[in-house]
Amino acid sequence: MLKGRHLLDPMDFTTSEIDEILELGGEISKNPEKFSKACQGKILATLFYEPSTRTRFSFEAAMLRLGGQVIGFSEPNSSSVAKGESIADTIRTIACYADIAVMRHPKEGAPRVAAMYSSIPVINAGDGGHQHPTQTLTDLLTIKSLKGTLSNLTIGLCGDLKFGRTVHSLIKAMSRYENNKFILISPKELKVPDYIKKEVLEKNNIEFLEVERMEDVIGKLDILYMTRVQRERFFNEEEYLRLKDSYILDKAKLKGAKEDMIILHPLPRVNEIAVEVDEDKRAKYFEQAKYGMFVRMALIMKLLGVEVC
Amino acid sequence: MLKGRHLLDPMDFTTSEIDEILELGGEISKNPEKFSKACQGKILATLFYEPSTRTRFSFEAAMLRLGGQVIGFSEPNSSSVAKGESIADTIRTIACYADIAVMRHPKEGAPRVAAMYSSIPVINAGDGGHQHPTQTLTDLLTIKSLKGTLSNLTIGLCGDLKFGRTVHSLIKAMSRYENNKFILISPKELKVPDYIKKEVLEKNNIEFLEVERMEDVIGKLDILYMTRVQRERFFNEEEYLRLKDSYILDKAKLKGAKEDMIILHPLPRVNEIAVEVDEDKRAKYFEQAKYGMFVRMALIMKLLGVEVC
Amino acid sequence: MLKGRHLLDPMDFTTSEIDEILELGGEISKNPEKFSKACQGKILATLFYEPSTRTRFSFEAAMLRLGGQVIGFSEPNSSSVAKGESIADTIRTIACYADIAVMRHPKEGAPRVAAMYSSIPVINAGDGGHQHPTQTLTDLLTIKSLKGTLSNLTIGLCGDLKFGRTVHSLIKAMSRYENNKFILISPKELKVPDYIKKEVLEKNNIEFLEVERMEDVIGKLDILYMTRVQRERFFNEEEYLRLKDSYILDKAKLKGAKEDMIILHPLPRVNEIAVEVDEDKRAKYFEQAKYGMFVRMALIMKLLGVEVC
Structure with a gap:
C-alpha cells in the first residue's frame, strides 16, 4: 500500500511496490490523456532549497499533466522559510496548503526530517550526497x-x-x-x-x-x-x-x-x-x-492514493 | 458590497463585512470541495517585492483551490518591473493580465498607491511596518x-x-x-x-x-x-x-x-x-x-464577487 | 500552415500568416470566454535567461486564459540549466515536459539555436539586441x-x-x-x-x-x-x-x-x-x-494547431 507513504531512499519500496509504480508509469506513457484529470483539485509543493531546474520541471509537468496544481520555490533566497524556522515547522505549514511535497535540500537527511513531521507524503528530490x-x-x-x-x-x-x-x-x-x-x-x-x-x-x-x-x-x-x-x-x-x-x-x-x-x-x-x-x-x-516525467506521474498518483478507472 | 473593493488595512471593512467573509470562510473550511471551481478562469497576480514564502503559498493555494490560476514574482530581483517604472504603471499593466492582485512591499503605503490606479482589487499582504x-x-x-x-x-x-x-x-x-x-x-x-x-x-x-x-x-x-x-x-x-x-x-x-x-x-x-x-x-x-488559507479563499471570492450556490 | 512553426523574427511569417493570427487575436479580444479551454492539457515552458516580468506575465496569462498550464524559470540563477549544458540539450529536455516554449535570452540567436533542436514550437521573447x-x-x-x-x-x-x-x-x-x-x-x-x-x-x-x-x-x-x-x-x-x-x-x-x-x-x-x-x-x-495578451493567445493556439469551433 503506497498511499500516504514517503519516498526518501530508492530502497524504501519493495520490489513489488516498485513494480506497481512502473506498471502504472508504463500505462501512463502509452496513454497520458487518460490520466489528465487524475489529480484534479490536488496541489504539489516543490520545495527546492537548492536549484535544480530539470528535476523541478519534471515534477511540475508531472503534476500539471495529471490535472493537479503546483506551488513552490526554486531556490533558497526566495524562501523566507529560511528565517530561522525549522524544517519540522516548515513542512507542517506546507501540509496546510498542499497535498504532497517534493523536497531538494543541500543537507543530507533533510527530507527524512521533513517526513517525520509531515502529514502529507514527502518525496526526496535529492539531498546532500544527491540521493535521488x-x-x-x-x-x-x-x-x-x-x-x-x-x-x-x-x-x-x-x-x-x-x-x-x-x-x-x-x-x-x-x-x-x-x-x-x-x-x-x-x-x-x-x-x-x-x-x-x-x-x-x-x-x-x-x-x-x-x-x-x-x-x-x-x-x-x-x-x-x-x-x-x-x-x-x-x-x-x-x-x-x-x-x-x-x-x-x-x-x-x-x-x-x-x-x-x-x-x-x-x-x-x-x-x-x-x-x-x-x-x-x-x-x-x-x-x-520523458519516462522520468511519466514515472513521477505514477509516483504522485500512488502516494496520493488516486486511481483512474 | 465587497465586490471590486481593495483590502489595504485590517479596518477597511465594517464588522458586518468582516462577518460576511468569516461566514464564507467557515463554510469553505467545512466543505472545500464545494468551492473547487468557484474561480475557474480567474487569475491572481502575486506581486512580492520582498519575499514571504508562507504568505505567498497561502494566497496561491487559496486561489488554486478555488480553481483559479496564479501569475507572479516572489522577489524583487526577478522583477523587471523595477526598471524605473512607477507602481501606478505596474498595477495598470498587471490589471491587463490578472483579475485580482496581492502585493507585498517593503515601503509602507505602496499597496495603497497601487489600489488608487488599479481597475482590479488589490490586497495588501504586508507593507513597510507589516500591516498585514x-x-x-x-x-x-x-x-x-x-x-x-x-x-x-x-x-x-x-x-x-x-x-x-x-x-x-x-x-x-x-x-x-x-x-x-x-x-x-x-x-x-x-x-x-x-x-x-x-x-x-x-x-x-x-x-x-x-x-x-x-x-x-x-x-x-x-x-x-x-x-x-x-x-x-x-x-x-x-x-x-x-x-x-x-x-x-x-x-x-x-x-x-x-x-x-x-x-x-x-x-x-x-x-x-x-x-x-x-x-x-x-x-x-x-x-x-490552514484557516489562513480558507479565509483567503473567502476574501478572494468576495472581492471578485463570485458566488457558489 | 502555422502549426509546429517557430517564431524567431517578426518577419518569419508572411503577411497572410500574420493576418491569420491577428484575425484570431481580434476574435479572442471580443470574446475571451470562448477560448478558455482551448489549450487544456497543454503546457507552456517560459525560459527566461534574463528577467522580463512584463513579457513573462503576458505569456503566462495568455496560456492560463486558454486553459493551459505553465512551467518555467524567470531568471538565470534559478536555472541549473546553466551547469554547462548546451541550449540544444536544454530545449530537447524541455520538449519532454512542455508542448511549446518561450525563450528570452541575453545572447542574440539563442532562440534560433533552440528552434533547430526543438521538437516543439519555440517563440523568441527577446534575444540580445532585443528582437522581440x-x-x-x-x-x-x-x-x-x-x-x-x-x-x-x-x-x-x-x-x-x-x-x-x-x-x-x-x-x-x-x-x-x-x-x-x-x-x-x-x-x-x-x-x-x-x-x-x-x-x-x-x-x-x-x-x-x-x-x-x-x-x-x-x-x-x-x-x-x-x-x-x-x-x-x-x-x-x-x-x-x-x-x-x-x-x-x-x-x-x-x-x-x-x-x-x-x-x-x-x-x-x-x-x-x-x-x-x-x-x-x-x-x-x-x-x-491587453492586446499583447490576446495576440499571444492567438499565437500559441496557431503554433499548437489548436482550434475552437
Missing part, C-alpha cells in the same frame, strides 16, 4: 519500457562510479531482478566503492566485471549507462583534466556495440557523450527524460 | 471556528507588543466585538503603544491588564496569542539576549492554563513556543495556518 | 483593433529610433500594408539606421519624413508610437541628460493632435509620456498591453 530516488525510478521505467524487461540484462556503467549515487542506486535496484550482470567501466580512481561490491553484488552472487576501457566491453552490453565526471569531485584540477576525456562515448566507440543496446544518461551531459551520437537510434537519454 | 490585514482575518476565523464566538473572550497577547502590528490589528478587530478582555503580557520595553491603549481600549471602555509574567495570568485566558521577539527590533544585541527567552511558552507554564484555552501564533515561530508544546491539544498554530 | 516579435504582433493587433485597418495610416515614431528594434520591426511590418506613411521623430544622434531607410522604405517607395520636433508634425499623425530613451544606449551620461527630456509627450504637445490619433508605447515608460496624458482618451498604451 526518482532518478532511479526513471532509469527503471526507461529500461523496462525500452528493453521489455528488468531481468537478464548486461548493464555497463561508465564514468564516475565512486561518487555517483545515481549509479549506486541503479546497481542496488537492478540487483533485485533476476540474472543481471554489471560491467563497471571507470578509471581506477573512480571505481565503485567496496561496500557496493561486497554488500550488494557479491552478497547476492551477482556477476560483475571491472574494466578501464569502454572499447573492450561495449559489444557485450544491453545497456550503456553514461555518467558525468564532475569537476568538483576531483582533488585537483590536473587530475580532472587528465581523466575527464577518458570516458567519452563517440561514434567510433559505438561501432562495436549491439544493434539494440540502449544508451542512457541522467542528464545534463557535458561532453561525456559526443553530440554526433545523438542521431544514433541507440541514443535514448532524451526519451529517458 | 489577511493575518488579522486569519486570526478572527481561527478564533471563531475554534471558540465558536468572537465575543466574551479573555485574550492574552504575549511577546513583542510594541512593534508587532499583527497584535495591534488583532486588538482593534476584537475590540469591535462584545465583552472581550485583553491581558497584555510583555517586558516593559515592548509594551503596547499608548495610542492603542487610549484610542482603542480606553475609548471603548474595554477591560485590559498589563503584566510582565505569563505565569501570573495564564489561568484566566481563553486565547493565548504568542508572538515572536524579532532580533531586528532591539536597539542592541545585549538587550535582545536578555529578553528573548523571557516569554517562552513551555509545558511547565501551560500547566496552569484552562483545558480549552487555544494557543495561536502567526508563524514562523523561532523558540517562543517550545517544541514540546506542539503535542498539546491546545496548540492550534498549525491549524491557524 | 510578439511586441510587433501586439502593435499590429492594437492598431488593427483601434484604427480598424493596417493601411492608409500616417505613423509617427518618436524617441530612440536608432537602437530600438521594436521600432524597426514595426516599420518593416507596417511597410507590408498599403499606403502607410512614416514620420520619424528623433534627435539626429538617434535616427533610424540607413539600412531601414534604404532597404525597407525607399526600396518599397514608402513615403517618410525625418524630423526633430514632435510639435511640428503631431497634427498629421494617426498613430504616435512613443519609445523610451534608454540610458544604457548613450555613450556618456552628459549626452543622456541633454537628450532624454527632448521627446516627452505632454498635454501641451497633444493639443495639436487629431482627435482620433492613438498613442502607443511598448512599456514600461519612464518619463517619455507625462502622467497627465494617461487620462487623455487617445492614450492607448495600457490597452495595448
Whole structure:
C-alpha cells in the first residue's frame, strides 16, 4: 500500500511496490490523456532549497499533466522559510496548503526530517550526497519500457562510479531482478566503492566485471549507462583534466556495440557523450527524460492514493 | 458590497463585512470541495517585492483551490518591473493580465498607491511596518471556528507588543466585538503603544491588564496569542539576549492554563513556543495556518464577487 | 500552415500568416470566454535567461486564459540549466515536459539555436539586441483593433529610433500594408539606421519624413508610437541628460493632435509620456498591453494547431 507513504531512499519500496509504480508509469506513457484529470483539485509543493531546474520541471509537468496544481520555490533566497524556522515547522505549514511535497535540500537527511513531521507524503528530490530516488525510478521505467524487461540484462556503467549515487542506486535496484550482470567501466580512481561490491553484488552472487576501457566491453552490453565526471569531485584540477576525456562515448566507440543496446544518461551531459551520437537510434537519454516525467506521474498518483478507472 | 473593493488595512471593512467573509470562510473550511471551481478562469497576480514564502503559498493555494490560476514574482530581483517604472504603471499593466492582485512591499503605503490606479482589487499582504490585514482575518476565523464566538473572550497577547502590528490589528478587530478582555503580557520595553491603549481600549471602555509574567495570568485566558521577539527590533544585541527567552511558552507554564484555552501564533515561530508544546491539544498554530488559507479563499471570492450556490 | 512553426523574427511569417493570427487575436479580444479551454492539457515552458516580468506575465496569462498550464524559470540563477549544458540539450529536455516554449535570452540567436533542436514550437521573447516579435504582433493587433485597418495610416515614431528594434520591426511590418506613411521623430544622434531607410522604405517607395520636433508634425499623425530613451544606449551620461527630456509627450504637445490619433508605447515608460496624458482618451498604451495578451493567445493556439469551433 503506497498511499500516504514517503519516498526518501530508492530502497524504501519493495520490489513489488516498485513494480506497481512502473506498471502504472508504463500505462501512463502509452496513454497520458487518460490520466489528465487524475489529480484534479490536488496541489504539489516543490520545495527546492537548492536549484535544480530539470528535476523541478519534471515534477511540475508531472503534476500539471495529471490535472493537479503546483506551488513552490526554486531556490533558497526566495524562501523566507529560511528565517530561522525549522524544517519540522516548515513542512507542517506546507501540509496546510498542499497535498504532497517534493523536497531538494543541500543537507543530507533533510527530507527524512521533513517526513517525520509531515502529514502529507514527502518525496526526496535529492539531498546532500544527491540521493535521488526518482532518478532511479526513471532509469527503471526507461529500461523496462525500452528493453521489455528488468531481468537478464548486461548493464555497463561508465564514468564516475565512486561518487555517483545515481549509479549506486541503479546497481542496488537492478540487483533485485533476476540474472543481471554489471560491467563497471571507470578509471581506477573512480571505481565503485567496496561496500557496493561486497554488500550488494557479491552478497547476492551477482556477476560483475571491472574494466578501464569502454572499447573492450561495449559489444557485450544491453545497456550503456553514461555518467558525468564532475569537476568538483576531483582533488585537483590536473587530475580532472587528465581523466575527464577518458570516458567519452563517440561514434567510433559505438561501432562495436549491439544493434539494440540502449544508451542512457541522467542528464545534463557535458561532453561525456559526443553530440554526433545523438542521431544514433541507440541514443535514448532524451526519451529517458520523458519516462522520468511519466514515472513521477505514477509516483504522485500512488502516494496520493488516486486511481483512474 | 465587497465586490471590486481593495483590502489595504485590517479596518477597511465594517464588522458586518468582516462577518460576511468569516461566514464564507467557515463554510469553505467545512466543505472545500464545494468551492473547487468557484474561480475557474480567474487569475491572481502575486506581486512580492520582498519575499514571504508562507504568505505567498497561502494566497496561491487559496486561489488554486478555488480553481483559479496564479501569475507572479516572489522577489524583487526577478522583477523587471523595477526598471524605473512607477507602481501606478505596474498595477495598470498587471490589471491587463490578472483579475485580482496581492502585493507585498517593503515601503509602507505602496499597496495603497497601487489600489488608487488599479481597475482590479488589490490586497495588501504586508507593507513597510507589516500591516498585514489577511493575518488579522486569519486570526478572527481561527478564533471563531475554534471558540465558536468572537465575543466574551479573555485574550492574552504575549511577546513583542510594541512593534508587532499583527497584535495591534488583532486588538482593534476584537475590540469591535462584545465583552472581550485583553491581558497584555510583555517586558516593559515592548509594551503596547499608548495610542492603542487610549484610542482603542480606553475609548471603548474595554477591560485590559498589563503584566510582565505569563505565569501570573495564564489561568484566566481563553486565547493565548504568542508572538515572536524579532532580533531586528532591539536597539542592541545585549538587550535582545536578555529578553528573548523571557516569554517562552513551555509545558511547565501551560500547566496552569484552562483545558480549552487555544494557543495561536502567526508563524514562523523561532523558540517562543517550545517544541514540546506542539503535542498539546491546545496548540492550534498549525491549524491557524490552514484557516489562513480558507479565509483567503473567502476574501478572494468576495472581492471578485463570485458566488457558489 | 502555422502549426509546429517557430517564431524567431517578426518577419518569419508572411503577411497572410500574420493576418491569420491577428484575425484570431481580434476574435479572442471580443470574446475571451470562448477560448478558455482551448489549450487544456497543454503546457507552456517560459525560459527566461534574463528577467522580463512584463513579457513573462503576458505569456503566462495568455496560456492560463486558454486553459493551459505553465512551467518555467524567470531568471538565470534559478536555472541549473546553466551547469554547462548546451541550449540544444536544454530545449530537447524541455520538449519532454512542455508542448511549446518561450525563450528570452541575453545572447542574440539563442532562440534560433533552440528552434533547430526543438521538437516543439519555440517563440523568441527577446534575444540580445532585443528582437522581440510578439511586441510587433501586439502593435499590429492594437492598431488593427483601434484604427480598424493596417493601411492608409500616417505613423509617427518618436524617441530612440536608432537602437530600438521594436521600432524597426514595426516599420518593416507596417511597410507590408498599403499606403502607410512614416514620420520619424528623433534627435539626429538617434535616427533610424540607413539600412531601414534604404532597404525597407525607399526600396518599397514608402513615403517618410525625418524630423526633430514632435510639435511640428503631431497634427498629421494617426498613430504616435512613443519609445523610451534608454540610458544604457548613450555613450556618456552628459549626452543622456541633454537628450532624454527632448521627446516627452505632454498635454501641451497633444493639443495639436487629431482627435482620433492613438498613442502607443511598448512599456514600461519612464518619463517619455507625462502622467497627465494617461487620462487623455487617445492614450492607448495600457490597452495595448491587453492586446499583447490576446495576440499571444492567438499565437500559441496557431503554433499548437489548436482550434475552437
